[in-house]
Structure formats: structure tokens, C-alpha cells
Amino acid sequence: MRVLARPPFFKRFAGVALIVAALLAVAIGSAFADEAKVAIDNFTFVPDTITVKPGTTVTFENRDDIPHLIVDTAGKFRSKALDTNDTFSVKFDAPGEFSYFCALHPHMTGKVIVAP
Amino acid sequence: MAQDDKDGIDRRGALECMIWAGTGVLWTLSGGVPKSALIGSAHAAQSGFSFLQISDSHVGFDKPANPNALGTLNEAIDKILAMPAGPAFMIHTGDISHLSKPKQFDDADQAIARAKLDVHYVPGEHDVIDENNGKAYLERYGKNAKGAGWYAFDQAGVHFIGLVNVVNLKAGGMGNLGDEQLAWLADDLKDKSASTPIVVFAHIPLWTIAPEWGWGTEDSAKALALLSRFGSVTVLNGHIHQLMQKVEGAVSFYTARSTAFPQPAPGTAPAPGPMLVPAGDLRKYLGVRAVAFHQGAEPLAVTDAALAQ
Numbered sequence: 001m002r003v004l005a006r007p008p009f010f011k012r013f014a015g016v017a018l019i020v021a022a023l024l025a026v027a028i029g030s031a032f033a034d035e036a037k038v039a040i041d042n043f044t045f046v047p048d049t050i051t052v053k054p055g056t057t058v059t060f061e062n063r064d065d066i067p068h069l070i071v072d073t074a075g076k077f078r079s080k081a082l083d084t085n086d087t088f089s090v091k092f093d094a095p096g097e098f099s100y101f102c103a104l105h106p107h108m109t110g111k112v113i114v115a116p
Numbered sequence: 117m118a119q120d121d122k123d124g125i126d127r128r129g130a131l132e133c134m135i136w137a138g139t140g141v142l143w144t145l146s147g148g149v150p151k152s153a154l155i156g157s158a159h160a161a162q163s164g165f166s167f168l169q170i171s172d173s174h175v176g177f178d179k180p181a182n183p184n185a186l187g188t189l190n191e192a193i194d195k196i197l198a199m200p201a202g203p204a205f206m207i208h209t210g211d212i213s214h215l216s217k218p219k220q221f222d223d224a225d226q227a228i229a230r231a232k233l234d235v236h237y238v239p240g241e242h243d244v245i246d247e248n249n250g251k252a253y254l255e256r257y258g259k260n261a262k263g264a265g266w267y268a269f270d271q272a273g274v275h276f277i278g279l280v281n282v283v284n285l286k287a288g289g290m291g292n293l294g295d296e297q298l299a300w301l302a303d304d305l306k307d308k309s310a311s312t313p314i315v316v317f318a319h320i321p322l323w324t325i326a327p328e329w330g331w332g333t334e335d336s337a338k339a340l341a342l343l344s345r346f347g348s349v350t351v352l353n354g355h356i357h358q359l360m361q362k363v364e365g366a367v368s369f370y371t372a373r374s375t376a377f378p379q380p381a382p383g384t385a386p387a388p389g390p391m392l393v394p395a396g397d398l399r400k401y402l403g404v405r406a407v408a409f410h411q412g413a414e415p416l417a418v419t420d421a422a423l424a425q
Contacts, residue, residue, distance in 0.1 A: 043329075043387035065179035066389045067215055069245055073287050081215050081245040084179065101287035104241045105388075107330045109287050 037061065038110065040068050040082075043102075045110035052092060054114055059089040069103040078103075164410035165272050168196060168206040168233070169317070171354030172374030174242065175224040176214035181377040181390035182398060185214065189227045191423055192375040192404050196231050203406065204271060206233045209354035209372060210240030210282065210319030216252055225256070239265055240319040240355060241282040250283060266297050268304050274409055275308060277301065279318035281333045291320030291333035291355075298338050305342055313348040313409065313416070321353040323362055323369050326382035331356055343367065350407070350416045356388075358401075359420055370418055373403035399424035 034055050039046045040062045052058065062068050062082040070079040070088055076098070079088035092098065092114045102108040170192055177185040196206075208228070213220035228235055237257040244250035244264070254265055261267040264280040279301070281291035293301075308314075316322070322339065324332030333339075343349050349367040357374040358381065377390045378401035385391070393401060403422040410417075 043389060064387075064389055065181070067242070067245070071287075080247065083215060099287060103285060104245065105330055106285040106287055106289045107328060 035059065039063055040102075040108075043068075043105055043108055045108060048110040049113065050111075051113040051115060054093055054095055054116060055091070056114070057089050057091045058112055059087050061085070061087045067104065068108070070100055071103045073099045073101060164408060165204045166201065166406055166408040167271075168203045168231075169209060169352050169372050169405040169407060170196075170206060170228075170375055171209040171319075171372040172211040172240065172357055172376055173208070173224055173227075174211050174214040174374065174376035175227075176217060176220035177376055177390075179390060181392050185376040186223050186227060188399070188402055188423065189224065189375045190230075191399070192402065193227055193230050195404055195421065195423060196233075199406070203233060206231060206235045207276075207278075207317050207352065208235055208237045209317050209352060210238050211242045211354065211374075212237065212240070212257075214242055214376075216243055216246040218252070221252070221256055236269070236276065236278060236317075237265075238278045238280055238318055239282055241285070244283055262300055263294075263296055266300060272409070273411065274313045274315060277304065277314065277316045279316060279322075279339070281318050281320045281322070281336075286334070289334050290324070290327060290330045291318075291322075291336075293333060293335050293339055298335065298342070301339060302342050305346075308346075310345050311347050313350075314343060314346050315350045315352065315407075315416070316343070317352040319353065320355045321360075321369065321371055322351050323364075325356065325360060325371075326388070329382060329388040331382065331388070340364075340367065348415060350418075352405075352407070357391075368415070368418075370405075372405050373401065373420065373422065375402050375404070375423075378402070 034057060036050055036052050036056055036058045038050060038058060038060045040060060041064065043064065050058065060070055060079070062084055065084050067081045067083045069081050072078065077090050082088055092112060095114045095116060098112045098114070100110055173189045174185045175189060182188060212224045239250065239253045243253045246252035250264055254261070258265040264283045266278055266280050268275060268277045270276065279293060279297065281293050284294055285292050320333055321331055322333050322336040347366050351367060351369040353369065353371045356371050357377065357379040358371065359373060360371045362369045378393060379388050380391045400422050403420055406419045408417045
């Protein structure tokens, strides 16, 4: 996060500058906080349950030497076939619980919980 | 065993063997109990017909367990070409490709075509992960098939049924046949006499081997119920990349080796992925299968041969 210094000789604009700085800090802070990662290791989603805020992008990364394919059980998202080191990202805007599984190995299941 | 005019188990028992250069594993039934025996060198093939099963070629796989899956598929075809007795056709029980990519299917087709045999395919889960969810497979291999690629054909009085259990899989589940396919199967079988020998082939095993690894088919019991009145049913599967066998009444189940890489036995590893073995040993874990049928109420003789001893 960037920290903005307020130049002391612009006291007249100090209030405006502070508000701008605060907004900028919030914007930049949000950009760094709205990402989450799920790894696939040994036919397991790690972690198999994550909780994120609305607007978060979750990125899945396949670390197995066999492909996997991520499918939402409600059909809202579906990846391509992910080979080793391939990634798949989904942005979760709405709150809710999203159960997913691997279409190649359906015993692999996981969940994304989106809560404010 | 089902009582019908096909009672061949406890006769003197003609063993149907393939001429084989090298050792193979021959599965036979004796009194309803499976036995395996190493067969040495040549047995003359009896009259009747034989066919081959290959499985899990995973063309395109290039990770440490086997950096050249296409190469070992070609070696398997070389082994088939070296067999003196001519099989009638070949069955491929799926995972032809590793990622359903056109080049992988092309390369597999080119290698398999060297055997100069008719080939009957069923898809594995690796064959239906193109962007159109299985259309790539159907366009190549599903010309006379229904649904996701199921079909049946006859050869010398034996009825062959190719089933698809790798689509519409449900979270937390195993393989799946689905109601549409089961209805088709019921219709396909309804006019057949109980003495018709049946061979069923599908990718994922039709009996439950390891549910925590997805090694089984959720609704296979429904299919097996339809098959229960037949006196001789042979089920050929792949998916698990190792030999397993089970007999239940008149139904004999066999899983095949892969031509690409082995997988661990259930309970011996945290996951069912590719199993790394010393490079010099890889070909002991890969193989092809010959199945011989002799008219006259004998069970099918299934012979497995590894690519190396």
C-alpha cells in the first residue's frame, strides 16, 4: 500500500488532499485484497473451502501432472481443461456458496463462500 | 453360473491361447473361480476368433511418468504387428488422447492405423474435454453411435456393446451411464437369447474398485441387472492403468493396462495419478490384451502381455 504524504504548506487544500489520499488508498488496497488462490495438488483442492468478499477473483492453479477441469455444480462457471501449471480465474461478485468439482475426477470437490 | 446349454467350465477345458512370443498372463475360469497362469511360448491358436484390447494411450502426455506416450503406443502397435495370429479387430477402451486436442487424436489415429485393424472405440474422460464437451470425439469415432458414443455390434455370434460412462459426471461421484443409455441398453438386449455371449466395454470400471478415487460407475448395477440373464458376459474396462479382475456369477470383469503410464494400486498412494517407476521398468507396467472366443460354450480366454518382462 502506498502511503501519501500531505505537504504541510498546502494547508488550504489539506482537507481535499486527505480525502483524495484516503480514496486512493482504499482503491489500491482493494486491488491487492480482491484475489484468492486455490491450488490443485494430488487430486485435492487446497484449500477445499475458501471464504472471500464479493468482487474477489479466485484463481485456480493445477500443480498435478494430470489435467483437471473445474465445474460449478450450478453451472455458472466451467474452466477449459487445465494441464500442469495452467490457471483458471473466476470473479465472484454476488454473495453465496458455490460448490464446484473436477469434471475429470468428480470425487474432487470444493467450495467458494462469498460473504461481505 | 447360469444354467444353460453353455456349461463349458468343468469339461476337459480347452484353453484358448494366443500364439505369443514371450510371457503373458492368461485368465481362465475353472469351476467358476478365476485363475491366472503365466503362459510360456507358443500355443497354437484354436479356430474361432480373437480380438485385441488396448487402453489409456493418453497421446500427448509428456510428464516424468512417461515423457513419450506416443512412443510407447507405437511400441504396443509393434507388439501387435508381431503377433502371428490375426485378430478380427481391436477395441480401445478410452483415454485415447490426453487433452482431447486434435493433434493428439491425429497422432493416436496414425499410430493405431499401423495395425491395419478395424478399431472400436469408447471415450475416456480425457477424450471429452474439448471446448465442445465431447463433440471432437464423436466427430472422429462416433459415426454409428448414439448419445455420447454408445453402440453395439456383432461378430461371429458374440454381441459387443460399447458403453460411455465418462460424461455428465456428478460432483462427488464416480462414472455414470445415465438413464438414456440404460434405456438404449435394455432395448438392445431385449431380443437376444440368454446363450448369446456378450462382451461389454467401457472406460471406467463397471464394478466398484475404489470409490474415493472415482474407480467405479454409480449406476452400473442397473446395467448389470439387464445383463444378469445372460450365460456369458465379459466386461472389459480401462481407466485404472493396471490389471484387475473379478468374477461375479456369469460376469467376468477385466481392467487393462495402459500403453502410457501406470497408476498406483488403491490404498497405496495419496492420489490416483501417474505413478513414476524406474525408466527401465516402465514397459513392464504397460501392455496390450488379446481375447479369444471359441464357438461351443467356452468362456472367453483373456491374455495380457506387458510390453516388457
